[in-house]
Amino acid sequence: MLDALAALPEDPIWGLTSAFRADPRAHKIDMVIGVYRDDKGATPNMKAVRMAELALAQDSAPKTYRALAGNAVFNAGMARLVLGDAPARIARSHVIQTVGGTGALRVLGDMLASLRPDTTVWSTDPGYVNHRPIFEGAGLKPQLYRWQAKGDALDLDGVLADLAAAKPGDVVLLHGCCHNPTGIDPDADMWHALARFCAARGLIPLIDIAYQGFGRGLDADAAGLRVMVDAVPVAMVAASGSKNMGLYCERIGAAMVLGPDAASIAHVGRHLETLTRANYSMPPEHGAAVACHVFDTRTIWEEELNSMRARVQSLRQQLADALAAIDAAPAFQALRHHQGMFSLLPLAPDQMESLRRDHAIYGTATGRINIAGLRSTQIEQVAAALRDVSQA
Ligand code: LMR
Numbered sequence: 001m002l003d004a005l006a007a008l009p010e011d012p013i014w015g016l017t018s019a020f021r022a023d024p025r026a027h028k029i030d031m032v033i034g035v036y037r038d039d040k041g042a043t044p045n046m047k048a049v050r051m052a053e054l055a056l057a058q059d060s061a062p063k064t065y066r067a068l069a070g071n072a073v074f075n076a077g078m079a080r081l082v083l084g085d086a087p088a089r090i091a092r093s094h095v096i097q098t099v100g101g102t103g104a105l106r107v108l109g110d111m112l113a114s115l116r117p118d119t120t121v122w123s124t125d126p127g128y129v130n131h132r133p134i135f136e137g138a139g140l141k142p143q144l145y146r147w148q149a150k151g152d153a154l155d156l157d158g159v160l161a162d163l164a165a166a167k168p169g170d171v172v173l174l175h176g177c178c179h180n181p182t183g184i185d186p187d188a189d190m191w192h193a194l195a196r197f198c199a200a201r202g203l204i205p206l207i208d209i210a211y212q213g214f215g216r217g218l219d220a221d222a223a224g225l226r227v228m229v230d231a232v233p234v235a236m237v238a239a240s241g242s243k244n245m246g247l248y249c250e251r252i253g254a255a256m257v258l259g260p261d262a263a264s265i266a267h268v269g270r271h272l273e274t275l276t277r278a279n280y281s282m283p284p285e286h287g288a289a290v291a292c293h294v295f296d297t298r299t300i301w302e303e304e305l306n307s308m309r310a311r312v313q314s315l316r317q318q319l320a321d322a323l324a325a326i327d328a329a330p331a332f333q334a335l336r337h338h339q340g341m342f343s344l345l346p347l348a349p350d351q352m353e354s355l356r357r358d359h360a361i362y363g364t365a366t367g368r369i370n371i372a373g374l375r376s377t378q379i380e381q382v383a384a385a386l387r388d389v390s391q392a
Contacts, residue, residue: 012129012364020362028360029378031369034180034211034341035248036308039375046246048301052293061289068273068281070097071288077295078254082176082209082222082239089229093258094268096276097283101210101240102130104255108206108236109138110275111257112171121206122166123173126344126366128180128208131173140171148182148344152334156190160197168202174228176209176237177221178340181368185215185339191224195231205229206236213244213305214312214372215339233260241291243341244305250287312341312372315379319371322383329390341372351389359385 010018016032037043045053069075075095083089098104112119121135125144132142143166146158163172174194179185186194198205207225215221229235234257241252255272259265276282294301320336335343345367347355355361361382363369374382 012366016356016362016364019356023360023362025360027381029362029374029382031361031363031371031373031382034243034370034372036214036243036246036312036341036372037375038311039377041375043246043248046294046301046304048294048297048304049246049290051297051300052290055293056286056289063285066282066285068096068277069269070283071285071292073292074252074288075254077292078239078241079256081218081295082212082225082237082254082256083229084219084222084226086226089226089258091262092260092265093256094265094272095254095256096269096272097288098238098253098255098276099280099283100242100251101208101238101253102134103251103283104238104240104253105131105134105206105208106138107255107272107275107279108238108257109135109140110279111271112204113139114271114275116169119169119171120166121171121173122163124175124179126181127173128175129364129366131208135173145172147179148184151331152184152337154184154186154190156186156193159194163197163201163203166201166203169204171204171206171236172198174205174207176207176212176225176239177215178211178342180210180340181342181364181366182344183335183338183340183342186224188223188227191227192231195228198228199231203232204234204236205232206238208238210238210240211243211340212239213302214309214341217306217309218244218302229258234258241287245291245294245301247287247290250290251284252287252291308372315371315374315376316343318376318379319374319383322379323386326383326387328383328387332386332390335371341370342368343371344368345386347386347390351392354389354392355385359388361385 020030079095120141120143122143123131124147145162146155149155212221237256239254242248257268323332331346347367349365
């Protein structure tokens with residue numbers, strides 16, 4: 001039976017991460033996976049998280065089963081974090097804890113597939129590499145819509161032209177902030193235009209918000225999402241605490257479903273719980289318990305998150321400055337204006353391969369780099385390598 005298993009290609013992110021780990025070169029630089037690192041190359045446990053873990057260790061709460069929907073305090077905290085301090089919006093939402101943002105996307109995909117199996121999920125091109133597998137895994141049809149115009153801008157005309165082919169009830173997958181991989185986000189006017197479009201066409205926005213706090217700030221990064229969910233009767237959100245709480249391996253996420261009013265979401269919870277029950281039963285508690293403490297010490301958490309964001313923004317400017325100083329191609333300057341951890345370099349797969357092979361610098365084959373993986377002492381090495389491979 002097992003000999004029927006075909007050899008599959010490696011995951012585009014995890015395959016390169018393994019190759020990086022196996023690379024013996026001392027000067028290697030990992031800009032592949034979306035993980036924040038400090039200037040020593042370490043991913044810090046945030047102060048609010050360390051405080052939470054000490055308090056939890058002292059409490060030593062029993063490890064009995066929790067609820068199918070996960071930790072209710074965590075769910076309420078995530079609703080406030082993402083949807084804002086907005087009782088009317090929160091009253092029309094139902095939230096469950098999920099196994100990371102990926103788990104949220106999948107359970108929402110499973111719910112859509114059970115409600116309407118012929119739903120098409122429209123996702124950005126370029127987009128996050130795991131979106132398509134997640135929704136195909138749920139049995140839904142994927143379609144792409146344009147995102148990036150030539151250069152550094154969002155191609156709003158292209159977005160709306162491509163989405164004109166979507167049918168009412170189709171899902172439009174959007175990135176709440178810090179678009180992965182381009183770093184190109186809609187401005188406020190564009191969010192309003194997208195919201196009017198989805199409302200007028202009966203499209204269901206599903207907003208993946210995995211980098212809240214890494215663009216402009218916790219609330220500013222959710223502003224477009226809030227415009228969108230207010231404009232439409234039905235919306236969905238997949239949120240993650242991996243990056244903004246640094247809880248990557250704890251797999252902390254939330255799936256949210258918003259209906260037209262509180263009564264309309266009465267059956268959502270049971271439906272989502274039935275789907276997770278048949279899969280992993282319930283999400284793990286530890287990360288959610290940590291997150292509850294983090295919400296309670298928001299000022300401490302937010303200050304550290306703000307300084308992480310400022311560091312990534314400073315690395316962007318330093319890299320763009322270093323590229324300008326050595327007369328690298330002007331197209332590289334676009335990375336100066338991007339939001340969040342990622343930028344998509346104007347480099348072809350063979351140039352990214354050369355970056356890896358000849359310079360020990362790892363980004364994805366499609367040209368994505370994680371700026372948050374850089375140390376300031378590596379900037380000149382990276383700038384010189386980028387110029388070299390772009391001129392080859
Ligand atoms: C990434 O895009 O690098 C992250 O979201 C990590 C992942 O699981 O893909």
